[in-house]
Structures are given as C-alpha cells and as structure tokens.
Amino acid sequence: MQDFLFIVAGLVLLIAGGNWLLKAAVDLSLKLKIPKIVIGMTVVSFATSAPELIVSINAALDGFPDLALGNVVGSNIANLGLVLAITILLGPIDVSKSFYTTDWPVMMLASLLFFFFIYFDGVLQQYEGVVMVIFLFVFLVYLLRFQKPAVIDAEDEPDVMLPTYKTALFLGLGGAALWGGSELLINGAVGMATLFGVSERVIAITIVSVGTSIPELAASIIAIIKKEKAISLGNLIGSNIFNLLAVLGITSIITPISVMDQGLLTNDIFWLLGISFLVLPLVFIPKGLRLGWRDGVVLLSVYLTFVYFTIG
Numbered sequence: 001m002q003d004f005l006f007i008v009a010g011l012v013l014l015i016a017g018g019n020w021l022l023k024a025a026v027d028l029s030l031k032l033k034i035p036k037i038v039i040g041m042t043v044v045s046f047a048t049s050a051p052e053l054i055v056s057i058n059a060a061l062d063g064f065p066d067l068a069l070g071n072v073v074g075s076n077i078a079n080l081g082l083v084l085a086i087t088i089l090l091g092p093i094d095v096s097k098s099f100y101t102t103d104w105p106v107m108m109l110a111s112l113l114f115f116f117f118i119y120f121d122g123v124l125q126q127y128e129g130v131v132m133v134i135f136l137f138v139f140l141v142y143l144l145r146f147q148k149p150a151v152i153d154a155e156d157e158p159d160v161m162l163p164t165y166k167t168a169l170f171l172g173l174g175g176a177a178l179w180g181g182s183e184l185l186i187n188g189a190v191g192m193a194t195l196f197g198v199s200e201r202v203i204a205i206t207i208v209s210v211g212t213s214i215p216e217l218a219a220s221i222i223a224i225i226k227k228e229k230a231i232s233l234g235n236l237i238g239s240n241i242f243n244l245l246a247v248l249g250i251t252s253i254i255t256p257i258s259v260m261d262q263g264l265l266t267n268d269i270f271w272l273l274g275i276s277f278l279v280l281p282l283v284f285i286p287k288g289l290r291l292g293w294r295d296g297v298v299l300l301s302v303y304l305t306f307v308y309f310t311i312g
Helices: 002-031 036-061 065-090 097-119 126-146 164-195 200-225 229-254 263-284 293-311
Strands: none
Touching (some): 002 164, 002 200, 036 065, 036 164, 036 200, 065 200, 065 293, 097 126, 097 263, 126 229, 164 200, 200 229, 200 263, 200 293, 263 293
C-alpha cells in the first residue's frame, strides 16, 4: 500500500512540476529573446533530466551500475517510443530543416558515442565521461549562439511576461517537484517490482526509466495543450542528449560504470540506436517534415515490442 501511495504522490508532483517548469521556460525565452526550442533543449531538458542524474549517480556509487545504465538507456527509449508517441498522438508537429540538420544528428551522434565507449569493453571510463561532457558543452555553446527554432508553433499568440521573482519561483518549484516526484515514483515502482522478483536490469530499463521519463511526458503534454510545441519536441531531443552526455558523463567521471547484465549490450543498446534512427524517416514519411498520429502509432508499437522482449 505504501508503494502505491508513493507512485500516486510522485505522479501528482511530476505533473505539477512540469507545469511550473514550462511556465518558467516560456517566460525565460521571452525575457532573454531566445528561441523557445533552445529553452526547451537547455533549461527544461536539464531539469527533467535531473531525476536520471540523481538516480544514476546514487546507483553507481551504491554498487548498482546496471541500474544507472539501464535507467538512462530505458529513459531515452521511453522518451521517443512512449513520450514522443503520446505527444504526437495528441497533436501533429510540423518540423523544419534545422531539426534534421542539427538536433537529430547530435542526438544520434551522442547515442553512437555512448555505444562505442561501452560496447567493446563493457565499461564507461572516467576519461570517456570527460569526452561526453565536453561534447555536451560544445553543443550547448553552438545551440545558444546559432540554433534557430526547429518547430513551427501552431499559434503565435502574444505572451505576457511574468515578474522575475515569479519566474524564479516557478523554476525552483518545478525542478524541486520533478525531482521529489520522481524519487517517490521510483521508490514506489521498485518496491512493487521487487515483490515480483524482477531483475535489477529489467526494473531499470522499464519501470525506473519510465518513472524518470514522466517529467518529460508531463512537460510535453502540457506544452502541446498550451500550443508550445517548440518546447515539447526540443525538450525530448534535449533530454536524450542530456541523459547520455550529462547524466552518464558526470556519473562516469565520479565513478566508472561497468555493465553487469550483458542484456544491456546484446539487447537494450541496439533498441536505443534503432528507435533514435527511426525518428528521422518518420519525419518524412508519410508526409514530409511532419510528425502525425501514424508516426505516434509506429513509435508506440516499437516501444511496446521492446518492453515485451525485455521482460520476456
């Protein structure tokens, strides 16, 4: 019963936190005259990746490396196969060329970098973590200086700026609620899963990763409802980049991460590469530069297949 209450309380905090964080992100984009896609890929992405960072660092330090790795790999798969799928099932997204010339290639490159670092020796070393963090820093510098909006908003409504103290308050409350809510959700989900004798890797790649992806889901659904599609797509792409380069990069700098369950190298990492690549052709098929409900069905089907084979 306690685990169930943790899950419910965590969900409530995550939804509230996503709303507060979105308000702060939109206001920051107005105050700083920064494209909303950039805010989505920096401020929102970092805040919604905080649960993955905290969970991964704690798991690695406590001697549970598969939990740290599975959490990130599973979260990235869930961000595209579950969160993006649900987002575009709720409403189509029109995409411009900067999406496939900058954002998607960086996400794919980060995924391949992670693959080559860990696949051959089964260890993410400290120097490899340093390379990943440097790559992220270079990308962010480029993003803040040159990136233009990659998504066309459905409506260009005039926005009213909030007082600065309210923006800071929403940002702080949003980040805290997302972190606290994710912790409650993870504790409850792992507690319930343990009762069924599920392995550490399976718990990480499914339940824990979905739990830490709920901030992205909450923020993206709220963004779609409020017609802020630039933030919803930028948030998901940015979160995947942050998860790989920042979360695993920082965690491996603190302590090297070794693969214990080989299923992560023989199964999970290939699903990560596959679904990351799949997003690009979906943008062009069946309708050019657009993600619609059919694409959502495809992504969701791929994700459910991944879960089925992983649990099986």
